[in-house]
Amino acid sequence: MITAERKPLSEIHEMIAPYRKILVVGCGTCVAECAAGGEKEVGLLASALRMDAQRAGRDLDIKEVTLDRQCVYEFIDQLTEFIEQYDVVLSLGCGAGVQAVAEVFPKAIIVPALNTTFVGETKEVGLWVEKCRGCGDCKLGFFAAVCPITSCAKGLFNGPCGGSQDGQCEVDPDTPCAWQLIITRLEEVGGLDRLKKIHPPADWSKQQGRGPRKIMREDQKI
Amino acid sequence: MRGESRLKKVLQGGSFTVTAECGPPKGADPEAIRKKGGILKGFVDSVNVTDNQTGVVRLSSLAACAILLQDGLDPILQMVTRDRNRIALQSDILGASALGIRNILCLSGDHQSFGNQPQAKGVFDIDSMQLIQLVRQMRDDGMLLGGEKLTEPPHLFVGAVENPFADPLSYRVLRLEKKVTAGAEFIQTQCIYNLVRFKEWMEQVVDRGIHEKVSILGGITPLKSARMAAYMSDHVAGMNIPDEIINRMKSVPADEQREEGIQIAVETIQALKGIKGIHGIHIMAIEWEEVVPQLVEKAGLAPRPAV
Numbered sequence: 001m002i003t004a005e006r007k008p009l010s011e012i013h014e015m016i017a018p019y020r021k022i023l024v025v026g027c028g029t030c031v032a033e034c035a036a037g038g039e040k041e042v043g044l045l046a047s048a049l050r051m052d053a054q055r056a057g058r059d060l061d062i063k064e065v066t067l068d069r070q071c072v073y074e075f076i077d078q079l080t081e082f083i084e085q086y087d088v089v090l091s092l093g094c095g096a097g098v099q100a101v102a103e104v105f106p107k108a109i110i111v112p113a114l115n116t117t118f119v120g121e122t123k124e125v126g127l128w129v130e131k132c133r134g135c136g137d138c139k140l141g142f143f144a145a146v147c148p149i150t151s152c153a154k155g156l157f158n159g160p161c162g163g164s165q166d167g168q169c170e171v172d173p174d175t176p177c178a179w180q181l182i183i184t185r186l187e188e189v190g191g192l193d194r195l196k197k198i199h200p201p202a203d204w205s206k207q208q209g210r211g212p213r214k215i216m217r218e219d220q221k222i
Numbered sequence: 223m224r225g226e227s228r229l230k231k232v233l234q235g236g237s238f239t240v241t242a243e244c245g246p247p248k249g250a251d252p253e254a255i256r257k258k259g260g261i262l263k264g265f266v267d268s269v270n271v272t273d274n275q276t277g278v279v280r281l282s283s284l285a286a287c288a289i290l291l292q293d294g295l296d297p298i299l300q301m302v303t304r305d306r307n308r309i310a311l312q313s314d315i316l317g318a319s320a321l322g323i324r325n326i327l328c329l330s331g332d333h334q335s336f337g338n339q340p341q342a343k344g345v346f347d348i349d350s351m352q353l354i355q356l357v358r359q360m361r362d363d364g365m366l367l368g369g370e371k372l373t374e375p376p377h378l379f380v381g382a383v384e385n386p387f388a389d390p391l392s393y394r395v396l397r398l399e400k401k402v403t404a405g406a407e408f409i410q411t412q413c414i415y416n417l418v419r420f421k422e423w424m425e426q427v428v429d430r431g432i433h434e435k436v437s438i439l440g441g442i443t444p445l446k447s448a449r450m451a452a453y454m455s456d457h458v459a460g461m462n463i464p465d466e467i468i469n470r471m472k473s474v475p476a477d478e479q480r481e482e483g484i485q486i487a488v489e490t491i492q493a494l495k496g497i498k499g500i501h502g503i504h505i506m507a508i509e510w511e512e513v514v515p516q517l518v519e520k521a522g523l524a525p526r527p528a529v
Binding site: 155161164167180192 | 304308330331332333335336344346347348349350351352355356367383384385388389390392393396397400403404412459460
């Protein structure tokens with residue numbers, strides 16, 4: 001999933017300060033799973049903003065909506081009937097959600113309530129860990145399903161650096177060394193020989209490309 | 223006639239080789255480099271110049287190597303993949319050769335979070351293994367990445383590093399072997415204090431015949447004090463200092479600890495001379511270059527051979 005964290009309230013207040021009528025829009029998919037932008041978090045943020053406004057003697061008009069997916073036009077359309085009644089849209093979607101809403105409603109003022117962080121997994125309750133950098137050229141098959149680009153602090157393709165100690169990364173001793181994980185997994189299946197291959201320099205054009213990357217699928221077009 | 227690598231010639235001549243590290247200054251002062259070079263000259267075969275070691279900005283390794291070369295030393299250009307992408311790396315490799323530098327040491331580099339620019343973007347476009355392969359391709363095939371021909375290949379003797387003390391232990395020899403396969407011609411190791419573990423590692427190296435394909439220089443860092451020993455042991459990743467070494471440093475009064483550190487280093491060098499597959503030493507006397515001449519003399523390695 002795409003993970004995100006809510007911005008500090010002070011930053012949100014600053015962005016919405018010029019406006020009175022606020023449409024708070026959540027997303028029921030990734031950011032709901034990571035407890036940052038789902039229906040529950042929309043409610044919590046709206047309540048906090050209302051309370052702060054009340055304390056400051058301000059009259060805010062806040063409407064709460066949570067779309068199933070804020071990055072898909074069919075769902076965004078649900079905002080059409082009332083979006084013009086609001087001064088600003090405060091989006092609790094990921095960066096893609098914020099921009100998709102802005103594209104559908106060119107005249108709307110839309111500001112983000114979240115900092116979008118990474119593609120990751122739910123490790124345990126309250127802990128999400130980055131797992132994928134979206135390099136566009138997945139090599140997990142070579143590395144026992146541990147991504148060296150994401151999980152190694154130096155993104156090394158050809159073995160650990162000299163700083164791995166007690167199975168932990170030198171950069172953050174609370175993080176396991178990705179190469180320790182790769183080697184342990186390969187040792188268990190007798191596959192250490194696979195690491196003899198010298199991987200050539202990666203093709204980063206598949207990740208950085210020329211501006212935003214696109215996926216075009218003729219077979220998906222009607 | 224273009225100059226040749228002294229390091230390569232000394233190693234090929236079969237002498238027990240001595241290299242030492244020289245850290246550039248945190249400033250634009252060429253005299254600081256010249257002074258360090260002057261101390262080392264005649265006592266070592268070649269001088270490594272570190273490349274923004276520990277992620278701290280210093281005078282560039284390339285510039286410092288050029289200065290040492292003017293003063294008649296044989297510099298080893300350390301090049302890390304942390305700060306430059308493949309365009310900049312290849313360009314600097316060509317530049318180094320054009321300046322007359324004849325040795326390169328390929329590393330990934332300490333992570334930027336340890337240095338004085340922790341908010342920097344770590345480049346790591348390629349890794350150290352790929353850098354070794356790249357320099358060899360440029361030199362031996364006269365080709366850039368992607369296959370374009372060079373008008374003149376770089377003339378560089380190619381080295382890499384290995385840490386026999388880091389984890390995962392079971393993989394450390396395989397990793398050395400991989401670097402040799404990639405094209406490393408000499409290896410400089412992490413500082414050796416734990417001779418027991420180092421010997422075990424070297425036995426595996428010799429068993430696999432790796433020592434016949436690459437020249438291995440054992441890393442030596444003389445300890446300045448018991449405090450430094452304890453600090454390195456606790457805070458430097460991949461550093462292995464046995465308690466007996468730390469206790470030995472503690473057992474002498476503070477004003478005699480430097481002498482004790484030198485003595486331990488001399489004993490380690492003597493031990494390394496007796497280990498099969500070791501071709502020399504690499505002295506990393508961090509900000510203590512002036513100790514190198516006496517260390518080399520005490521170890522019976524002065525004067526250096528004429529080549």
